[in-house]
Amino acid sequence: MDCRAASRSSHWVTRRASQLLALVLFVAACSQGETPAPAAAVDRYHAQPAYQKGGTALLADYEYPATLNPMTARTDVELRLAQLSFARLWGLDDQLRPYPDLARRVPTEQNGGVQLGGSGAMTVTIELVPGLRWSDGQPIGADDVLLGWQALQKQAGRQLPDGAALSKQSDSKLTWSFSEVYAPYLALGAELFPLPAHRLPGTSGDAFFARPDVTSGPFAPAAAVPGQRLDWLRNPHYADGRSERGAYPAGDGPFTHQAWLDGVSFRTVPSRQALLDQAQAGGADLISHLTAPDLAALRLVPGQAIAASAAERMEFLRPLGTLRDDRQLLDALSLALDREQLVHDSQAGYGKPASGPFPSALTAAGAIGGSRPDPAAARRALAGRTVTVTVLALCEDASGGLTQGSLARQWAPMGVTVRATCRPRDQFLAALQGTEPLLALYSDDPGSDPSDWAPLACPDRALQESLTVGRTSLDPAARRRAFQAAAQRWVGIRCTLPLYEPERLSQVSARLHNFAPSPGSGLGTWNAADWWLQAG
Structure with missing residues (x-):
């Protein structure tokens, strides 16, 4: 069945710019196994x-x-x-x-x-x-x-x-x-x-x-x-x-x-x-606060649709404790990341692989090219080490365990074992300020301007200088160049390991x-x- 025919375009006008807001409608007539087509984009x-x-x-x-x-x-x-x-x-x-x-x-x-x-x-x-x-x-x-x-x-x-x-x-x-x-x-x-x-x-x-x-x-x-x-x-x-x-x-x-x-x-x-x-x-x-694991039971509800829209949010891994300085390990983990697979495994496909530290909705930041997984290069970077890493998730995050499982499967072939754990919100936030050697599975949306993301950045001089240039220029092209340089540096020094951009999910009546x-x-x-x- 062509889901576009049932997209209620006469009932629900959607807007999005290309590469900015991807709004996908699932309607009750679409069977669970089909992939719906995106709603038409207008300017x-x-x-x-x-x-x-x-x-x-x-x-x-x-x-x-x-x-x-x-x-x-x-x-x-x-x-x-x-x-x-x-x-x-x-x-x-x-x-x-x-x-x-x-x-x-x-x-x-x-x-x-x-x-x-x-x-x-x-x-x-x-x-x-x-x-x-x-x-x-x-x-x-x-x-x-x-x-x-x-x-x-x-x-x-x-x-x-x-x-x-x-x-x-x-x-x-x-x-x-x-x-x-x-x-x-x-x-x-x-x-x-x-x-x-x-x-x-x-x-x-x-x-x-x-x-x-x-x-x-x-x-x-x-x-x-x-x-x-x-x-x-x-x-x-x-x-x-x-x-x-x-x-x-x-x-x-x-x-x-x-x-x-x-x-x-x-x-x-x-x-x-x-x-x-x-x-x-x-x-x-209108029902908000839905997550990808919820959707399997909601695709065939008569008179209802699932709206999936881009969010100014990024899911990433933040190295903590001594892991911050283990560049060999962080390089290997990053090289092995299959971000498209992460979106599939943890978000049921409702998301976008990260290509840098800034969500794609923040168009002022521009974009940098994403990287494809390279398991062979990851094994070479690890140089035969056998490592166990703790990946800490928020217990309230319904998709956290799915992400941890996907990471474990991706990293196992190069000799990295994932110890998956979770903590309640207060304990999780305390761990972010602590010295335990772990990778925190972290999601944030500090604001709609790339400068708002500066508090998440590492105290690296070149990175902070690029962020400052972006903050203090009114010229869109100059800002974009500065934030692209910041993104390249951010990713290059493994300040965080960006994973994917989750989508915001809601159920909307016809x-x-x-x-x-x-x-x-x-x-x-x-x-x-x-x-x-x-x-x-």
């Missing part, structure tokens, strides 16, 4: 018109959010749900390209929003869309942006450039100052959510963000049963300012209307198994339209204002 995001409006989309997960504060969200589900309620200065679409949201335009050198000073300093001008309002009718202004900036500065682990400052010029205009050129300002602005300054003073932030009663996103929380459910209704003021003529001078603001849905309802189930049971029953419009997952963490609801449901 940029365009929502399908909402032929029907109203209704409530049901979302399900096995984790309940501890907060709906987008500035302190620590999990994918927290950020995914928080952005139903809070809008960004500018966002990132399904191809990780910035689009204006609360800001009238994404500031660049070309549109005059970025100015470079003679001393090397950089100034970014932020202009808010006139007439924006919070869900209670109060205006959204510069004070709200400043409050969001303060929250961003306090984020745990956040590394901001020295001297970065945000100042208010008027109620709708701000200036962002940097002591040097800082190219990741685009990624930083996409992470800045203005917060309601008129509502938060004198209020416990934790209590407010458990169920915010003032929002800027397409929906506003209406009811909650802690630990079980959250319900949102359409924000009546979401289109204020956005829908006015000239709100976005370049005409590139994608959300100039009220949300098409009446609301969104989120349900938490007690366990992963319970989530799979609900997925098998087709009991929700009646939900315009679901367009983004590679970014927590960006599965970035375009929820465009979602609509087909009745029947």
Whole structure:
């Protein structure tokens, strides 16, 4: 059967750029053994018109959010749900390209929003869309942006450039100052959510963000049963300012209307198994947090599809302890790696072999050529040594054991024995800071700009210099060259052993339209204002 014929292209418009977002639809009519064809790629995001409006989309997960504060969200589900309620200065679409949201335009050198000073300093001008309002009718202004900036500065682990400052010029205009050129300002602005300054003073932030009663996103929380459910209704003021003529001078603001849905309802189930049971029953419009091992039981669910999209995430092995300095062993292990086989064994084919340390979704990093497995060269590099290596995985990672097994099979012919083990999250994270000689099977997505990955890099001078050049240049070609040099050095010194890029997997009902997952963490609801449901 040709799965394309059943791909519901008239029901679900997908966008992706070639080599960026691979969105594959599995439909109930496809038999388990067939390989579906990818959905057609188009150049940029365009929502399908909402032929029907109203209704409530049901979302399900096995984790309940501890907060709906987008500035302190620590999990994918927290950020995914928080952005139903809070809008960004500018966002990132399904191809990780910035689009204006609360800001009238994404500031660049070309549109005059970025100015470079003679001393090397950089100034970014932020202009808010006139007439924006919070869900209670109060205006959204510069004070709200400043409050969001303060929250961003306090984020745990956040590394901001020295001297970065945000100042208010008027109620709708701000200036962002940097002591040097800082190219990741685009990624930083996409992470800045203005917060309601008129509502938060004198209020416990934790209590407010458990169920915010003032929002800027397409929906506003209406009811909650802690630990079980959250319900949102359409924000009546979401289109204020956005829908006015000239709100976005370049005409590139994608959300100039009220949300098409009446609301969104989120349900938490007690366990992963319970989530799979609900997925098998087709009991929700969108189920996230799925993994490759889950899919065998979900391919024949009537009225449901599996959406597999690229993620800005990389699975890799991090050498720890004395293994960091065992270049002979690391060279041999890297030469023997069959990354395509790893994707097949651990992700059931839902992923992409790594060709460097940066995910392919980060197009600013460019690409370096991947390497094919060379077992003969690996044996020569090992020079007859017989070695046992410990590969440590996260116990909560459903595919970790599959990856460990694949590595063991690949390395055994050259005399390397894998001792597979796992630890709970807290113990695993502690091991990353320890001195045990092991390889940590580690997955991370620190951000949408290649510079965000610098904290994962080794303290190697040449590598850090290339990363610095990429961070301090606004020229796309210069940035790409710098990050390509960094990637080559990263791989060459075995800073980590990149394995593969896992895909983000969700189950989506046939009646939900315009679901367009983004590679970014927590960006599965970035375009929820465009979602609509087909009745029947």
